[in-house]
Amino acid sequence: xxxxxxxxxxxxxxxxxxxxxxxxxxxxxxxxxxxxxxxxxxxxxxxxxxxxxxxxxxxxxxxxxxxxxxxxxxxxxxxxxxxxxxxxxxxxxxxxxxxxxxxxxxxxxxxxxxxxxxxxxxxxxxxxxxxxxxxxxxxxxxxxxxxxxx
Numbered sequence: 001x002x003x004x005x006x007x008x009x010x011x012x013x014x015x016x017x018x019x020x021x022x023x024x025x026x027x028x029x030x031x032x033x034x035x036x037x038x039x040x041x042x043x044x045x046x047x048x049x050x051x052x053x054x055x056x057x058x059x060x061x062x063x064x065x066x067x068x069x070x071x072x073x074x075x076x077x078x079x080x081x082x083x084x085x086x087x088x089x090x091x092x093x094x095x096x097x098x099x100x101x102x103x104x105x106x107x108x109x110x111x112x113x114x115x116x117x118x119x120x121x122x123x124x125x126x127x128x129x130x131x132x133x134x135x136x137x138x139x140x141x142x143x144x145x146x147x148x149x150x
Contacts, residue, residue, distance in 0.1 A: 001100045003132060007032070007123050011065065012096050014087035015075035020065060022127050029130075030123040031057065031064045031147055034102035036116040038070045038078035038088075046118075046140040047084055053144030054085050060148060061125075067091050067102070068116060122147065 001007070011020040011032070022030070031050070035043040050057070050064050057064060064086040070078070075088040089096065097103035102119040105112055118138045122131040131150060139146055 001121065001129055001132075003129050005129050007121065007127050007129055008096070008099055009127075012067065012089040012091050013072070014065075014089055015072045015079060016087075017072065018087075020087060020089055022123070025063050025123075026127070027125050029060075029062045029125060031062050031120060032067065032100075032123060033064070033120040033143075034067045034097055034100065034116055035118055037068060038074045039081070042118070042140045043068070044082060046138065046143050047078070048082055049141060049144045050086070051082065051084050053148065056148060057144060062147065065089060067096055069094055069097065120147070122150070 007022050009022045011022060014020050035046055037043055047066060066086065067089040069091050071092060072090040075090055079088060091097050094103050097116060100121065102117050104117055106115050106117060117135060120133040120138060121129050124130045133146065
């Protein structure tokens with residue numbers, strides 16, 4: 001997916017098994033962020049940044065949805081532990097990650113592996129991708145501020 005593309009309508013199921021669709025957010029901007037794993041240091045920092053600035057994000061017209069390949073049960077624990085106010089999609093089969101280009105080859109400690117590429121898509125009120133933060137562009141501890149000041 002690239003800037004200017006329409007995001008997919010079907011995003012997936014959240015931690016409660018509810019269908020999450022792009023049309024659920026029509027008229028609002030959507031922060032759709034992909035992260036590698038629940039309860040890891042970088043992913044927790046990113047989620048907590050978005051949590052701590054959630055009211056400011058909503059005030060600026062944004063909604064937030066997180067996505068990882070973790071199970072719904074893992075997401076329930078992660079949300080509860082960190083009091084996350086937004087849905088987390090359990091993309092266990094990587095359908096959305098692959099469609100959005102957030103799954104691919106990465107290099108960790110000099111070794112090539114396949115995995116989630118930390119990526120955030122800013123999607124406008126009509127479902128069009130306006131901006132993409134990918135890989136090292138995402139500053140996990142201050143990601144919400146990155147979005148608010150873009």
